[in-house]
Amino acid sequence: MTVRAVLRLGDFRLREMAQPVKDLGTPQLLELCSDLKDTMEALSGAGLAAPQIGVSSRVVIFGGGGPNPRYPDALPVPLTLLINPELTPIGEGRSLGWEGCLSVPGLRGQVERCNRLRYCGWTPEGEWLERSVEGFHARVVQHECDHLDGVLFPDRLHTPQAFGFIPELEQSGMIPMVPS
Numbered sequence: 001m002t003v004r005a006v007l008r009l010g011d012f013r014l015r016e017m018a019q020p021v022k023d024l025g026t027p028q029l030l031e032l033c034s035d036l037k038d039t040m041e042a043l044s045g046a047g048l049a050a051p052q053i054g055v056s057s058r059v060v061i062f063g064g065g066g067p068n069p070r071y072p073d074a075l076p077v078p079l080t081l082l083i084n085p086e087l088t089p090i091g092e093g094r095s096l097g098w099e100g101c102l103s104v105p106g107l108r109g110q111v112e113r114c115n116r117l118r119y120c121g122w123t124p125e126g127e128w129l130e131r132s133v134e135g136f137h138a139r140v141v142q143h144e145c146d147h148l149d150g151v152l153f154p155d156r157l158h159t160p161q162a163f164g165f166i167p168e169l170e171q172s173g174m175i176p177m178v179p180s
């Protein structure tokens with residue numbers, strides 16, 4: 001069980017383009033995946049990308065846990081580790097949603113994302129994975145894959161006014177009250 005420190009906004013390592021993984025199934029890759037899982041779960045994150053723990057590799061993890069209280073109608077997202085992921089939007093539909101990030105603790109911002117997409121990539125064990133998803137699942141994947149290109153959600157704010165600290169946004173009625 002290794003919970004790694006999560007880099008925060010301002011650290012230059014979050015801004016680098018992460019490198020593709022060349023070899024699947026190596027001990028280093030499996031250790032990275034295990035650290036990502038332990039860290040995401042310890043911090044109750046919806047997802048995490050390798051650059052957030054200071055590793056410049058194209059690896060993301062997301063999902064697991066129960067239904068998200070912020071998206072009570074969303075289908076649960078299966079716990080997924082994805083290596084060298086690629087995203088392809090399906091259709092033109094886009095929608096706004098509130099996002100947070102373990103690298104931007106305590107803040108939420110409203111971001112526009114595409115509603116539906118197909119994603120593919122490798123699992124740590126070397127299996128090819130392809131899924132078509134929508135809604136919250138699609139949003140989480142877009143957020144995590146952005147990290148691999150050095151992009152954080154504040155870069156994509158719909159408007160600077162829809163961005164702030166969680167308690168203040170709750171008090172202002174901009175996001176629903178969620179038990180922390």
Ligand code: NI
Nearest residue numbers: 100101102103
């Ligand atoms: Ni994030």
